[in-house]
Every structure is written in C-alpha cells, then in structure tokens.
Amino acid sequence: MILVIDLCYRDGSLSRDEFVGPVMRTLQEAGAQFAVRHYAAVSAPDLEAANAVILCGTALKDTGFMEHPGRFGWLAVFERPVLGISSGMLTLAGAFGGVAEPCPGIGMTDVRVIAPDPLFDGRETFAAYELHEFAVQVPRGFIPLAVSDRCVQAIRHRSLLLYGLLFHPEVRSEWIIERFLRLAEPALSV
C-alpha cells in the first residue's frame, strides 16, 4: 500500500484537489493501492502499513509544512521507497539536512538527466511542469539526477529508493510516477 501524504495548508483544503488529486488519479489509473493522509494526521500505524510513500506538492504561497520539520523525522529512518514531489522534495531533503533556498520556477522547463537511474532510464531530456518558490541543496547521502538551467530538478539517495523531484510529474510526466511504482514494486508486494 502506498501512503500519499498531503502537505497542503489544512486537512481537506481547497488545494487538495490540485496537488493530491492528480497524483491519486495517476495511481488509480496504474491500479495501485493507496491511502491519503494529511501530514499533520500521519500516525505510526499509517507508516507501518506503508510500503512506499509519495509526498505531494503545495501551492506556491503554502509553506506551512516547512514550519513543522519534526513531523517528518520518520523520513530519515523509513528506508522504503519515497517519491517527494516539489514541496515533497523539500520535505524529503530537509529530513536529511538539505536546506531550501529561493529559486522560483513556474511553467514548462527542459530537464536534463545527468546521472543514470532507472527512474529516467532511456531519457536524456524531457519537458516538465514546475511550480516552486524554492529549490533544495542536495543533502549529504544524495546525488543529483537531473537539472534544469536554474535548479537541481531531481535527487536520489545513494543506496535507497528515496527520490525528490522539483517538478510536478503528475502534470504531463505521469510516466515518471508509473516508473516509480515499478521500482517500488518489490516493496509493494511485501
């Protein structure tokens, strides 16, 4: 079961359909089983039941999730596959000491893969939709996988399936979420 985490400003917020809805739709279409929780409501049993986690994005002005780093301490020891999308990337990197820095980006951007990884296997470049106020410094233990002209667009943990994407794969790049599901499959079938 995949735990989809809503990072928006409030449980059941007006942003949920925009940032969690399209991820849910991609998972439904891929036939994946999932549960959705707001970040403030994630419990220990939720994490125990999760074979993988997807952290969704937020609105540009929505940075409330950054004020509660203590809620995400579990990411540093989770060890199962994680996909952090945009604000979710900041959250994942933050749990490993990665610092957010201002780097606004809105709209389609060209992403260039700089390190081989099965998540982007076969693609050297692709266009992606970005919507972010910040980017992140690559935390210790992670490597940059892809970049745009201005920001690191994708990172991965050196040994675990912990991915951070600055762009939004649920918009025009759903294939990346499907790849993540395939990579996470051994964990999902446990």
Place this chain on the structure above:
Amino acid sequence: MKLGVLFSGGKDSLFACWKAMQHEEVACLVTVLSQNPESYMFHTPNIHLAGLQAEAAGLPLVEMETAGEKEAELLDLKRALLEAMDRFGIEGVVTGTILSVYQATRIQRLCRELDLWCFNPLWHVNQETYMEELISSGFRVIIVGVFSCPFDASWLGREIDRRTLDELRRAAKKYQITLTGEGGEFETFVIDAPFFSRRIAIEEVSRVYQNYNGVLRIERVELVEK
C-alpha cells in the same frame, strides 16, 4: 481566506467557484471582458451577462475590459485583480483551469507577482467524474458556442443533461476530444448553480453558425425565482 474567482460565465469557472465556497470565503467574481473573440486567455460568448450571473449568485463583480491581445490582456487581468484586492481584500485567486498549462502558468506568475494565493480546484480533474458531479449537484449549463466537428448548429442552446453528456461521451471518443471541451471545441453558459438564489431564464437568442463554427448569443434574459 478571502478569494476572487476568475469568472467567464461558463461551467468551469462557476464549478470552481462552488468548490472554493466549500472551503474558503468567495469575496467577489472577477471578469475580463475581451473584445477579441479569439482571446488567448478568456472565454468570450455572452460575457456581457456576467453581471447577471453575479447577481444570481449574490456576489459582487469586478469587471475589466481588454482588447484581448495576446500578452497585453494579462495586464488588464492584473488591473482587475488589483481592484479586487483593493475593494474586497482578496488574498487569493481561484480559476477553473483544467488542463491548460499555458493558462495556469500565466495566472500562477501573476498571482506570485501580486503576492496572492492561487487555487485551481479542477486541475487535471477526472473529466468523467467532474461532468457527472456538475449535473448531479444542480448546475444547469447550456452550450453557447461550437468551434469544431462534430458540434453542428443543433448543439447550440442544448442543456448539458445526462442525455447530452452521453452524446458528448460518444463524440469525445470518436473525435478524440476532451469531455469538457477543454480544447475549445465548445463553450458553455451557466443558467443555474447550487449557490444561485435565482436562476436565469432565457427569453430570446440569436444564432450565428457556419461549418461547425457558431455562437448562441443570449439577447434577452431575466432572473426568476427557483
């Protein structure tokens, strides 16, 4: 949070408004009246009735005219949002954008420039679910513009009820278009919504149509009790 809804009079902006009302306070509607029938950003048939729809909804309307030229119309939208901020204290904007990255990108950039929140509750929505919900929640929507095959003159003025939705499904499948007309295949006008205190009764219309391209212009209407 006080919000302004970008409002065209069509189904997507009014459904987005209804969604916003369930979570936050909608303080006003914001309409940009484009003089260009092929406006890049703003839908145009019957936009002159936006005021009547706002009255039916019991919401104030901020209106701004634009010549409808590609990027200049964004400046006119900016003026409209500044007025909405000034008069109604809006802190955010709601749009009915479904798939258009072009539109979403421009509105997001503008909101950032004005330090406004931006909400797109229909963003990449499941279109089948959306159209079903539109009908089941009490929206009454008519087709007022057709701009591609197979939408001929017979579609102008039709209400999107379950029967029309079935036909739209068949057309969408056969012609590989979206169920919601997202590619501009047709345009809609809302005559009733769950938050309207009165509904719009259409008294007189005129049609201009040629070769899968036409508009139903609503000439005379009145607000009536529901």
